[in-house]
Amino acid sequence: MTAPRRPNLGRSAAQANRRALLAAAVEVFAEGGIDAPLSAVARRAGVGQGSLYRHFPDRISLAMAVFEENVARLESLATDPTCTLDGMLATITRMVINSVAFVDLVMAGGAEPRLDAINERVRATLAGPLAAARRAGRIRESVGLDDLMLAIGMIAAIVARTPAADRRATADSGWALLNRALRP
Numbered sequence: 191m192t193a194p195r196r197p198n199l200g201r202s203a204a205q206a207n208r209r210a211l212l213a214a215a216v217e218v219f220a221e222g223g224i225d226a227p228l229s230a231v232a233r234r235a236g237v238g239q240g241s242l243y244r245h246f247p248d249r250i251s252l253a254m255a256v257f258e259e260n261v262a263r264l265e266s267l268a269t270d271p272t273c274t275l276d277g278m279l280a281t282i283t284r285m286v287i288n289s290v291a292f293v294d295l296v297m298a299g300g301a302e303p304r305l306d307a308i309n310e311r312v313r314a315t316l317a318g319p320l321a322a323a324r325r326a327g328r329i330r331e332s333v334g335l336d337d338l339m340l341a342i343g344m345i346a347a348i349v350a351r352t353p354a355a356d357r358r359a360t361a362d363s364g365w366a367l368l369n370r371a372l373r374p
Contacts, residue, residue, distance in 0.1 A: 210235035219291035268315045275319040286346045287357045293350040
């Protein structure tokens with residue numbers, strides 16, 4: 191679905207255009223994979239390709255901006271005093287299910303230093319809820335951040351290879367299996 195082209199409001203529309211491009215990227219890449227045409231992202235957002243490239247000079251920059259938004263949401267969630275490890279993992283799982291094309295980009299590997307910074311932020315965000323889950327006896331004492339990141343990566347990898355209609359059930363089954371190893 192293509193959004194109607196909005197009138198050019200100049201610099202005052204920059205933030206709205208950026209938000210529209212990020213939302214469109216999630217949808218277009220979910221439908222067509224990470225290699226979907228960037229022109230489709232611009233059309234879906236209702237902006238010209240020039241606007242797309244002013245905000246995101248390449249595909250990686252666009253994907254990194256989506257990752258950045260997801261990590262910012264996780265960081266915000268982590269500031270909630272009622273935040274639990276289970277809540278964090280549920281949020282990450284929803285993000286993975288909704289953004290499998292971005293999982294493909296991460297799994298493709300390569301030297302992308304911007305992914306390292308995002309990975310470190312996710313680890314820092316999970317550290318507190320993981321420690322709290324250990325103290326409460328809800329997760330094995332021996333489970334560390336590396337173990338948790340590996341579990342998330344395993345779920346992400348299998349969900350990325352699963353048809354859209356089955357992704358939620360696959361993620362739930364994967365976590366049920368992994369919980370046997372992670373929980374006391």
